[in-house]
Amino acid sequence: MHFLEPKYDSDNLKETIKECLRKEPRISETITNVIIPTFDIKRFRPIIFSTLKAKRDDSMNPLLSEVCIATSAAPYFFPPHLLTASAKEFHLVDGGVAANNPSLLALCEVIKERKVDYSKILLLSLGTGEQNGKDKLEVGDPSKWGILKWIWKNDKSNPLLDILMTSADEMIEIYMSSIFQSRGLKDNYIRIQADLSSVEAAFDDSREENLKCLTKIGQDLVEKNEDILTDFAKKLVDIKKVRPRPRPRPL
Structure with missing residues (x-):
């Protein structure tokens, strides 16, 4: 039982995701429109990344790999992910805690x-x-x-x-x-x-x-x-x- 730390570090997860997205596309560059839910533990509310939103707002247009890491950060299993876009910080965990069915x-x-x-x-x-x-x-x-x-x-x-x-x-x-x-x-x-x-x-x-x-x-x-x-x-x-x-x- 891991009381004081996540069950896993996220190094292998990050490496795998970035290898799959090696061209480093941003949310606005996805082939089709996507919606990716996350949850910000500092703001205590869902943060929803989407292709349409990213095309209008640079702060919502981070690298796709960063958002994938964030939405995979299930509490207890992985550490929260700090994501920065256009000088705006997000403190994110798995969006499933708020929108497991998106x-x-x-x-x-x-x-x-x-x-x-x-x-x-x-x-x-x-x-x-x-x-x-x-x-x-x-x-x-x-x-x-x-x-x-x-x-x-x-x-x-x-x-x-x-x-x-x-x-x-x-x-x-x-x-x-x-x-x-x-x-x-x-x-x-x-x-x-x-x-x-x-x-x-x-x-x-x-x-x-x-x-x-x-x-x-x-x-x-x-x-x-x-x-x-x-x-x-x-x-x-x-x-x-x-x-x-x-x-x-x-x-």
């Missing part, structure tokens, strides 16, 4: 940019798995719930962190479903999520057998939802066929 952020980004016809919005939300009911917590003896009970479980998970991230995830799911259902467009929003055991849901189990297991779960999830995903893809193709083509940029 689909609502994506919808808000679209709404802010243009007048929206919800019937033309198709939103596919892919979860990374949640712990199933049989492995979740039970009250048991209430008098035993001290600080250690909240931050440590026999399977080495962190109950408090799990609760914070899962509850935020579930609330977003409720909001998103309500938004589309209230407009008679429930098929325009699809949420796909896998059920995981406590072992499979572990944040940092990189054993080869566990990675193979997670890959199999992902493949099974695609097969299970094949018809839904196929219909969704057809809708996207149909929309693209009627969408006006962008004018070529002048040379």
Whole structure:
């Protein structure tokens, strides 16, 4: 148990991310529009980086690698990341503590940019798995719930962190479903999520057998939802066929 320091340093994480993004693109230079949530522990509020925002504000246009490091800094597992852009400092951790399901952020980004016809919005939300009911917590003896009970479980998970991230995830799911259902467009929003055991849901189990297991779960999830995903893809193709083509940029 790591009480006084993060479980891991972030050196290997930083090295891997920077190797993948060796050309050092900035947020404004992404091929498609992206939204990356983080949480600032000094300001105590979410900081949302996006391609559209970066094109308007230099302080929101850091290197993409820096934002990837920040949004990967899960509390307890990795240290917070200090990010500086245009002399502005951000003290960041994993955005999942505030927006583990970022689909609502994506919808808000679209709404802010243009007048929206919800019937033309198709939103596919892919979860990374949640712990199933049989492995979740039970009250048991209430008098035993001290600080250690909240931050440590026999399977080495962190109950408090799990609760914070899962509850935020579930609330977003409720909001998103309500938004589309209230407009008679429930098929325009699809949420796909896998059920995981406590072992499979572990944040940092990189054993080869566990990675193979997670890959199999992902493949099974695609097969299970094949018809839904196929219909969704057809809708996207149909929309693209009627969408006006962008004018070529002048040379």
